[in-house]
Amino acid sequence: MAKRVSHRDSICGVARPLDAIGDWWSLLIVRDAFDGLRRFGEFQKSLGLAKNILSARLRNLLAHGIMETVPAADGSPYQEYVLTEKGRGLFPLLVALRQWGEDFFFEPDEAHVLLVDRKNGLPVRRLELRAQDGRVVGVEDTMVRLPSASAE
């Protein structure tokens, strides 16, 4: 599961997380978890993937501390899979993925699910990256800075 990571990536902040969720299914499992799914069978039914693969993915998500198992819930003797704090931290990423998908993978008039404010049912705004002073910044306004103390 763990892939070798090149030099630059060890401190890059992008490659490391990809090791945890960088495959097709893991993010979909997390999304389903956000939608309230908890049981092995629910995930399998929703995603339609082989049970061994789901098993492996859940194991990986558990190993990375993105999900955890909780003993019961409705009295059944099985366990449930729920997001940890770390897993819930993926919310902005999923929103970003969803908004990108809406922008470029659907026809303007094509129906798709919408992320809405639970309070009033209105769609949420677009994600915006802001600088310390509050300016909205895009790619061209930012740069990456390497850590001052040269590690490695």
Add this chain to the structure above:
Amino acid sequence: MAKRVSHRDSICGVARPLDAIGDWWSLLIVRDAFDGLRRFGEFQKSLGLAKNILSARLRNLLAHGIMETVPAADGSPYQEYVLTEKGRGLFPLLVALRQWGEDFFFEPDEAHVLLVDRKNGLPVRRLELRAQDGRVVGVEDTMVRLPSASAE
């Protein structure tokens, strides 16, 4: 390359984009492209992946309209790979991934690259999702709404 997508996913807005960038390398290529890399050899050197794999990934990114080739630049007879509008649309997603990585994949004192405001060198703020009225909303404040007209 194209994976079968279950019913719910066809309109979900998350699964579709994953088909385009849902593997380990593609996002790293895009990140490198944001960092200014353009040439086949540059990507290969930076990422340290096999040439055939890089070739396949670039082909896929081209096919999905995330990158495009431009004929020259510095006079050399080769082509360069640059992000399209669609590709640049991945910026928020990469920021989200990076911020999640910073939060959970590095020790508090561990060195890592930082995304900073080009204007003054200060780190950017965290991504925040806001409702129409400007409230910052989290997972629990939102829900997904299926399209009213039942498609399929």
Add this chain to the structure above:
DNA sequence: CCTCATGGTTTTAATTTGAAACCATCGTAT
């Protein structure tokens, strides 16, 4: 007990990945 539902693991085949070798094109020096 027998049987069913749930939640997996094992087995086996197909696909994907990766390393290395090979090849094509252009620019340059001879």
Add this chain to the structure above:
DNA sequence: ATACGATGGTTTCAAATTAAAACCATGAGG
């Protein structure tokens, strides 16, 4: 012209991963 190195790939083949299906374990209900 022609050898040669740099760049940008493709082909080949072994190894790892994924997927489908069969199998197994546990507890609940009859």
